[in-house]
Amino acid sequence: MRTVEQHLDEILGAVPQPAPIELAVLDAQGLLCAELVTSSRALPAFDQAGLDGYAVRSADIATATVELPTDLAVVGETSAGSAQVASIGAGLAQKVAVGAMLPAGADVVVPAAWTDQGAARVQVYAALAPGSYVRRIGDDVAPGDTAVQIGTPIGPAQISLLAAVGRERVAVRPRPRIAVLCAGEELVDVGATVGPGQQVDVNSYALAAAARDAGAEAYRAGIMPNDKRRMVELIEGQTLRSDVVLIAGTFATGAPDLLQEALDELGGLSFTQVAMHPGPVHAFGKLGPNNVPVICVPGEPVAALVAFEVFVRPAIRLMLGKRQLFRRTVQAVSAQQLLSPLGYRQYLHGQVMRHPDGGYVVEPIGDGDQAMLARMARANCLIVVDEDVTEVSAGGLVTVMPMLLGG
């Protein structure tokens, strides 16, 4: 029997770090930048007007007020996008649009609202410090500046900046590819008629959804065939196209079954008892010609999703390059007494809410021993009861891992 930490450490220590790939910037959204992006350009690329108005010399309007405006001759107009380099002398103004090149000689842009908006001549109502409403070349980014650091999550603002420095593609940490398989003689596909003693395969759906939610590129490879030769071929095929293979099934630690024999042929996994509830039987190993990590989680759907949270989600986040592997936890007041077996870490689904007096209160849902899907679907957190705790009294504090889906 090993602890949750021992099993997790084995998995985290063994998952690969997929090599960075180059993606079009929009496809990079949500991933971590894997290169130091420096700019070869200045941003802005030229001195420009920061808003619509009149480019003037600040010295010319030093005494301008509403009562005593400064009157200047308007010598021309520059629109955004114009490549014409204008210039102004003393006592002159150039009408400019936001983003338009600042005429040579001008050092401020007077907002149109602070003038009479004249065409041939303009009355300026206020003095401005030099540089006002002017965007100077390189103010935002100078050539050679870092635009995006390694490890930065790529969101809309980073995409904006990457486009501005001229990048159509960027190197990122790729989404790990995860194949999801289920084993169990009782399993039938969701569309099929369910005969006596049979169960619908829910795990390949639920685990693929959970893996996508965690940031992986997940695909359902379906139910394991009931034949050792075909089983070996299927698992080996998945190891060739995946970074991780995830298998959900009910494994006996005693008598080896067909699946364990198939896994042995591919290099062998060690099935171990992990001191946790639900679902103590887990396995991990590297299989196939590429030594691909294979994680086996319990076949009970509730236990499978708990095992995913505890072992697989942190592994996916590690492969994505994320610094924060684990969900944040909060302490909450338990609304009920909780009992937990000594020496086992117990995970219970629950509903956590804010307490009117501050802090959180949590109510367990269902029973960790049972495959209660409808109850699990109403939960918004996992309650974690540590190995050395056998009882949490009603009103006592307990650790809670919120898992909110955006509503």
Add this chain to the structure above:
Amino acid sequence: MRTVEQHLDEILGAVPQPAPIELAVLDAQGLLCAELVTSSRALPAFDQAGLDGYAVRSADIATATVELPTDLAVVGETSAGSAQVASIGAGLAQKVAVGAMLPAGADVVVPAAWTDQGAARVQVYAALAPGSYVRRIGDDVAPGDTAVQIGTPIGPAQISLLAAVGRERVAVRPRPRIAVLCAGEELVDVGATVGPGQQVDVNSYALAAAARDAGAEAYRAGIMPNDKRRMVELIEGQTLRSDVVLIAGTFATGAPDLLQEALDELGGLSFTQVAMHPGPVHAFGKLGPNNVPVICVPGEPVAALVAFEVFVRPAIRLMLGKRQLFRRTVQAVSAQQLLSPLGYRQYLHGQVMRHPDGGYVVEPIGDGDQAMLARMARANCLIVVDEDVTEVSAGGLVTVMPMLLGG
């Protein structure tokens, strides 16, 4: 001049409610359920063992203890998936795997760990209440029960439940389709050489990324051609394939330009000043043969993303059916003095952190008037300064809208 609320209300009151669509359950992930899913099945579908052990009659083991075990004859074994209906009589036991059909006559499953795990005979070490470790038919879901409610976000647990009740497809609120266009004579494509006075089109990238992040299916329709006929065709074409068209550009409220003439031909938008900083010029209207909402936001990249947050993201969330349209806000202590124009709601990018003594502290980044992409990319929040506030002193409280990207 209108308020932020007036402009937002016009947009939210006019966006369509796209009709529900049916998707494969895995593709429904992250969307809201648009039908009441009831189960025609019982879950579990039959009485079954809750763990590996021995199915027995509770009455037979009423006196069992470690010191004085009850000895029973093992008459057979049921594996998971077996359709064979076994039965036991008084004084007998059947070995069962987790998920296996409970033999007729048995009312408890004794965990293997509480027995000597015998093959022909078994010694039971503990008494159990009737029903222990047995999952009864319909315990989780009875036929006719609601599996997923209308409006529930579909996550891994809901996908698990949908599969279990036999659903391969489910009706959901679809992702709104949003076309992103940019207007501006100064704009060139990201891959192109940037000539004097020209700017890279960053908005079609940044806004498409922001729209995807908000849950839309967004596509870049690129830079508006510099010809009214082709402009009309492009915009009209986008209204035919989209639920919303988003246009970023620098619009003058005075002299109408090419774009405004093109929009007028399609039905006309009203360009209005919205009392906000950055980017006061906005427009909204319904255009083309299908009366598709067209939202115009300022062309400055920082102002465009602020306008997206304020007007477009809530509209996307409304179309998705989400109850919570707006990001949550927190009150934070401002680390600096903030000045804000009277009568305008000011949005400033900032960095918000937890204060060591509790609460939050926020530091503004850059200057709302300027197109500072690199600074914006370092921000993790928007600071919102209300219309009637002209100054927030250092140490004063200010409203902050965190916009964290997962790291």
